[in-house]
Amino acid sequence: MNPDKIIVRFGEFTLKGKNRSKFDKKLEEQVRKAIRGNEKVELSSTYGRIYLTLNGEPYEEIAVKLKDIFGIVSISPIRTVESELETIRSAALEVMQSLPKQPSTFKVSARRVDKKFPHDSQEMNHLVGSHVLREMPGLQVNVREPEVELRVEIQPDGTHVFSSVIPTAGGYPYGTNGKAMLLLSGGIDSPVAGYLGMRQGLEIEAVHFHSYPYTSDKAKEKVIDLVRRLSHYSGAPIKLHLVSFTEIQTALAQAGHDPLIITLMRRSMLRIAEQLAERSGALGLVSGDSLGQVASQTLGSMNVIGRATELPLLRPLVTMDKNEITIIARQIGTFETSILPYEDCCTLFVPKSPSTNPNLSVVEKIEQRIEGLEAMIAEAVAGTELMIISPDIRNAVETAGEDSWF
Amino acid sequence: MYYFDHCASTPPHEEVIRTMAEVMAKHYANPSSLHRSGQEARNLLERARTAIASLFPGTDPKEWIFTSGGTEGNNIAIAGAARQNKKRGNHLITTAVEHPSVYDSFQALERDGFRVTYLPVDENGVVSVADLEAALTDETILVSVMHVNNEVGAIQPIAEIGRLLKQRRGVLFHVDGVQSVGKVPVDVAGWGVDLFTASAHKVNGPRGVGLLYVRKGMPVAPLFLGGSQERELRPGTENVPAIVASAKAFRLALESQPERAVRMRRLRERLADCIADVPELVLNGGIDADIAAPHVVNFSYPGMKPEVVVHMLEKHRILASTKSACSSKSDEPSRVLMAMYGSHERATSGIRISFGDEHGDTELEWLCSMLRKVVQKLKPLERKG
Numbered sequence: 001m002n003p004d005k006i007i008v009r010f011g012e013f014t015l016k017g018k019n020r021s022k023f024d025k026k027l028e029e030q031v032r033k034a035i036r037g038n039e040k041v042e043l044s045s046t047y048g049r050i051y052l053t054l055n056g057e058p059y060e061e062i063a064v065k066l067k068d069i070f071g072i073v074s075i076s077p078i079r080t081v082e083s084e085l086e087t088i089r090s091a092a093l094e095v096m097q098s099l100p101k102q103p104s105t106f107k108v109s110a111r112r113v114d115k116k117f118p119h120d121s122q123e124m125n126h127l128v129g130s131h132v133l134r135e136m137p138g139l140q141v142n143v144r145e146p147e148v149e150l151r152v153e154i155q156p157d158g159t160h161v162f163s164s165v166i167p168t169a170g171g172y173p174y175g176t177n178g179k180a181m182l183l184l185s186g187g188i189d190s191p192v193a194g195y196l197g198m199r200q201g202l203e204i205e206a207v208h209f210h211s212y213p214y215t216s217d218k219a220k221e222k223v224i225d226l227v228r229r230l231s232h233y234s235g236a237p238i239k240l241h242l243v244s245f246t247e248i249q250t251a252l253a254q255a256g257h258d259p260l261i262i263t264l265m266r267r268s269m270l271r272i273a274e275q276l277a278e279r280s281g282a283l284g285l286v287s288g289d290s291l292g293q294v295a296s297q298t299l300g301s302m303n304v305i306g307r308a309t310e311l312p313l314l315r316p317l318v319t320m321d322k323n324e325i326t327i328i329a330r331q332i333g334t335f336e337t338s339i340l341p342y343e344d345c346c347t348l349f350v351p352k353s354p355s356t357n358p359n360l361s362v363v364e365k366i367e368q369r370i371e372g373l374e375a376m377i378a379e380a381v382a383g384t385e386l387m388i389i390s391p392d393i394r395n396a397v398e399t400a401g402e403d404s405w406f
Numbered sequence: 407m408y409y410f411d412h413c414a415s416t417p418p419h420e421e422v423i424r425t426m427a428e429v430m431a432k433h434y435a436n437p438s439s440l441h442r443s444g445q446e447a448r449n450l451l452e453r454a455r456t457a458i459a460s461l462f463p464g465t466d467p468k469e470w471i472f473t474s475g476g477t478e479g480n481n482i483a484i485a486g487a488a489r490q491n492k493k494r495g496n497h498l499i500t501t502a503v504e505h506p507s508v509y510d511s512f513q514a515l516e517r518d519g520f521r522v523t524y525l526p527v528d529e530n531g532v533v534s535v536a537d538l539e540a541a542l543t544d545e546t547i548l549v550s551v552m553h554v555n556n557e558v559g560a561i562q563p564i565a566e567i568g569r570l571l572k573q574r575r576g577v578l579f580h581v582d583g584v585q586s587v588g589k590v591p592v593d594v595a596g597w598g599v600d601l602f603t604a605s606a607h608k609v610n611g612p613r614g615v616g617l618l619y620v621r622k623g624m625p626v627a628p629l630f631l632g633g634s635q636e637r638e639l640r641p642g643t644e645n646v647p648a649i650v651a652s653a654k655a656f657r658l659a660l661e662s663q664p665e666r667a668v669r670m671r672r673l674r675e676r677l678a679d680c681i682a683d684v685p686e687l688v689l690n691g692g693i694d695a696d697i698a699a700p701h702v703v704n705f706s707y708p709g710m711k712p713e714v715v716v717h718m719l720e721k722h723r724i725l726a727s728t729k730s731a732c733s734s735k736s737d738e739p740s741r742v743l744m745a746m747y748g749s750h751e752r753a754t755s756g757i758r759i760s761f762g763d764e765h766g767d768t769e770l771e772w773l774c775s776m777l778r779k780v781v782q783k784l785k786p787l788e789r790k791g
Contacts, residue, residue, distance in 0.1 A: 400449030405425045
């Protein structure tokens with residue numbers, strides 16, 4: 001089929017009453033942004049839907065752009081024809097005949113929104129179905145489990161004929177549920193946590209802790225690449241806060257409590273992230289913790305670590321296993337970058353036997369004994385390097401050397 | 407000098423030389439080093455890879471690895487794929503007219519216990535897809551067919567073979583594209599090729615750099631050991647200046663390919679006419695554009711040792727060659743011409759003329775008149791079989 005329009009359907013936020021127009025508007029804005037390169041496409045909004053009239057622009061290309069926009073639950077390529085029986089019938093046949101693989105069963109689901117149309121839905125199912133059956137021998141009707149559901153929507157301004165409803169990213173439009181700071185390590189988990197948070201409508205700013213000069217610039221490049229990938233989904237630039245953690249880490253390492261060092265590091269990171277959140281007006285922290293995965297992610301550790309901040313600590317992956325997380329990482333295109341083997345600040349000081357059940361009061365006491373910890377944290381916050389990452393910014397790999405060389 | 411040996415090697419493009427010199431001076435660090443200079447070299451390497459991938463639509467930078475040239479690429483592709491997939495079968499298919507780097511790889515695999523079918527070619531040097539289909543068995547794991555023949559310029563039906571093999575899941579498809587890139591249209595992804603080889607010095611790039619396309623998910627065993635460079639398939643410190651310069655060379659070659667093909671085809675037709683006018687000479691290979699590459703003309707002077715012709719032409723400042731440079735030192739008949747004509751006399755007297763961008767009507771007129779002159783001079787020396 002050569003679709004002339006695309007139906008873009010919105011998600012669960014359509015139930016939200018008063019706030020709806022805000023969501024709708026945000027989503028419309030995102031769709032507009034996504035199709036900016038395809039100038040001929042026209043956009044019109046109706047209740048819970050956007051119609052894109054292609055005017056000759058390529059369907060596939062636009063579908064790919066819509067697929068990753070949060071808040072859109074599904075799209076359908078459609079043929080729109082005049083609401084006239086014979087025209088509808090031939091459009092229906094055309095849609096069926098252009099399926100990539102001919103099915104053996106189908107059913108027609110007609111919906112008459114325009115009550116002025118002479119035939120009701122039941123009649124239409126029959127009138128369209130019988131026509132298709134006549135023209136396509138070998139095809140059978142199966143109303144319970146059809147391979148293809150041929151949909152006919154009779155609207156006041158024309159009839160939409162289509163056969164596929166393609167599920168897309170879903171969730172809420174980016175940034176409609178507030179802002180949070182994402183603790184981004186560079187591993188597999190935290191980018192997935194960021195993605196899931198974003199899908200739930202969170203606006204994200206990323207915080208990354210590095211131990212330069214102990215860790216290399218490659219680790220930084222890697223995190224920039226991850227944020228760039230996430231910004232593909234936000235459709236907006238994402239701020240990346242790069243925090244130097246070297247001094248704090250060294251001080252913690254010298255405190256002489258090897259099994260607790262990860263706990264201590266995490267608590268300091270949360271304090272820094274909290275202060276950065278305050279500066280940015282973010283109301284929560286997002287982390288890639290998954291219950292039981294490593295020592296710092298036991299319930300006992302999570303308790304002691306989480307108490308370092310008063311902000312809600314969101315852990316979208318908390319009950320997922322590694323396999324599930326990896327599948328999402330591959331789907332969203334962060335996996336390949338995440339597995340690049342560059343040291344991050346946490347792998348530097350991994351103790352031989354990290355505590356899985358730290359004691360809060362002990363940890364607090366150790367922190368009190370470390371001289372100038374608060375000051376170091378404040379300094380780390382003050383010295384944070386800010387980068388703004390957009391999907392279209394070229395990374396260092398692409399910019400090394402001179403353009404004339406290539 | 408009139409250099410008519412572009413199939414053997416091409417003069418490097420000025421911009422390629424400049425790029426290579428500049429990168430060489432500035433970026434000498436090892437791209438595997440962790441420090442900043444090393445990273446910069448790494449960045450350049452990856453940028454070159456991205457540039458290469460963008461020249462071959464539908465391919466991903468990760469699918470391109472840099473080798474030391476066409477020979478190494480062909481060796482890794484064939485031996486690597488055969489060994490890695492040995493469990494699935496021991497039958498391999500190639501053609502009788504492959505370049506020595508492919509042919510000898512298969513000969514070596516035969517000694518290792520693989521069964522190899524060498525497909526015949528017709529008088530145009532072209533393999534038959536039906537023959538290939540007939541040769542496929544349940545044991546077949548790899549098919550390797552060159553795109554453009556290096557001696558006579560015959561173009562093989564790669565797209566058709568790709569379509570055929572797509573229906574046969576599990577049969578890997580290697581294409582030696584060393585003589586075709588930049589000369590005729592190439593569609594690595596569209597053909598469904600699993601492995602593809604190219605070489606920079608055939609497209610006015612530096613010597614010592616080759617490309618090997620390894621489709622995603624393709625299991626291939628390395629031939630060299632000693633490092634994880636190039637997807638663990640080709641260890642060794644990467645030659646960053648030459649690789650960057652070769653990315654440029656490939657870009658220049660591919661961007662101007664359609665226009666170059668038109669120019670060269672005109673020269674080819676002119677030279678073919680001129681050979682037809684000399685009764686002592688016989689043209690080898692096809693005429694039509696779909697089976698004959700635009701940049702190669704091969705002819706035989708039966709009864710004459712081709713070296714004599716080549717040396718005589720050189721006296722008149724014309725550089726041509728016999729067979730491929732990789733086998734020109736042996737006295738054997740050309741394996742390619744033997745496969746095409748079965749005539750020992752014709753196969754031992756082949757001469758190859760190959761064009762480049764610097765050639766125009768003037769050069770061709772000179773070549774034609776010198777050819778006539780040389781044949782006149784040599785005529786008394788002919789040995790009639």
